[in-house]
Amino acid sequence: MISILDLEKSSRMMRAVVWDRQLRFLSNYPVPGVQPGWARIRVKTAGICRTDLELTKGYLGFSGVLGHEFIGTVESCEDIRWIGKRVAGEINVACGHCSWCLKGQGRHCPGRTTLGIDRLDGCMADYCILPVSNLIEIPAGISDDRAVFIEPLSAACEILEQLSLNGSQRIVVLGDGRLGILCAWVLSTVVSDVTLIGHHPEKLALSAWNGINTTRDGKYYSGADVVVEATGSATGLAQAMTLCRPRGIIVLKSTIAVSAAVNLSPIVIHELTVLGSRCGRFHHGLTLMEEHPDMPLESLITNRFPIEGAPEAFHQAARNSAIKILLDL
Numbered sequence: 001m002i003s004i005l006d007l008e009k010s011s012r013m014m015r016a017v018v019w020d021r022q023l024r025f026l027s028n029y030p031v032p033g034v035q036p037g038w039a040r041i042r043v044k045t046a047g048i049c050r051t052d053l054e055l056t057k058g059y060l061g062f063s064g065v066l067g068h069e070f071i072g073t074v075e076s077c078e079d080i081r082w083i084g085k086r087v088a089g090e091i092n093v094a095c096g097h098c099s100w101c102l103k104g105q106g107r108h109c110p111g112r113t114t115l116g117i118d119r120l121d122g123c124m125a126d127y128c129i130l131p132v133s134n135l136i137e138i139p140a141g142i143s144d145d146r147a148v149f150i151e152p153l154s155a156a157c158e159i160l161e162q163l164s165l166n167g168s169q170r171i172v173v174l175g176d177g178r179l180g181i182l183c184a185w186v187l188s189t190v191v192s193d194v195t196l197i198g199h200h201p202e203k204l205a206l207s208a209w210n211g212i213n214t215t216r217d218g219k220y221y222s223g224a225d226v227v228v229e230a231t232g233s234a235t236g237l238a239q240a241m242t243l244c245r246p247r248g249i250i251v252l253k254s255t256i257a258v259s260a261a262v263n264l265s266p267i268v269i270h271e272l273t274v275l276g277s278r279c280g281r282f283h284h285g286l287t288l289m290e291e292h293p294d295m296p297l298e299s300l301i302t303n304r305f306p307i308e309g310a311p312e313a314f315h316q317a318a319r320n321s322a323i324k325i326l327l328d329l
């Protein structure tokens with residue numbers, strides 16, 4: 001079926017941050033066309049995340065427009081009720097008809113594409129496209145600068161979906177980057193004993209919220225019921241194994257381009273469970289944002305650049321002191 005929207009594939013050009021074995025800002029990238037069931041979103045702000053930095057090191061062999069964290073306004077869509085709505089969008093686009101999709105597990109669809117990560121142009125551009133079913137409307141009470149955290153916050157919330165926490169566990173989060181801090185914040189909403197172990201005093205100071213313990217020296221810590229590995233470093237798993245009690249759980253949050261030789265025998269000896277954890281559902285992230293208006297998300301914004309400054313923004317995002325760098329369209 002060919003729709004008017006499909007024929008609309010325009011020759012309009014837009015600004016975009018493109019990775020194709022080098023990072024480039026382009027001002028003449030074609031505006032994406034809209035298929036039935038999809039929406040074109042005018043991007044307002046996009047976030048640079050560690051995954052973007054990994055992609056620029058060759059992770060997944062991606063080429064195209066980068067970016068999967070955004071807030072924007074629906075510009076074009078068959079269902080006119082969406083037009084003008086302020087939205088964020090879930091990043092996995094499932095095929096809709098395989099056995100995983102039919103089970104409602106589209107996030108594991110083997111044929112899925114992923115916004116700005118896998119075969120689908122991302123959001124560091126004037127426009128991006130996503131299926132309407134991926135969109136979530138952002139309530140008026142939540143500012144753009146909070147809402148832009150919905151993707152990583154939801155990824156942190158995924159741990160709550162995967163583990164049944166009763167509030168009595170001792171939890172350690174390894175890594176004081178953005179994802180580690182968000183995981184600690186999210187976990188602290190259900191568990192009182194949460195310790196964040198990091199390297200950077202200024203990041204640990206920022207992460208103090210809701211009674212979280214922070215420390216730069218995890219050496220003497222052991223016996224955690226749950227260790228969340230969010231270091232983004234190849235050595236994180238080895239450290240997590242030393243912190244976890246026998247029969248405890250290690251949650252792996254880092255996607256890392258490098259792979260290290262890791263001695264996995266502690267997993268066998270101590271009968272540890274290792275749990276991989278990826279993206280989460282945006283309605284969980286949004287609910288948490290609404291329930292905790294004092295969660296200092298905006299304080300994680302290190303700097304912001306106009307889209308034209310993307311190369312410098314990526315450079316800064318790669319520095320250890322950066323937490324969240326935003327690109328404004």
Ligand SMILES: [Zn+2]
Pocket residue numbers: 049050051052068069151152
């Ligand atoms: Zn991300």
Ligand SMILES: [Zn+2]
Pocket residue numbers: 094095096097098099100101106109110111112
């Ligand atoms: Zn599928």
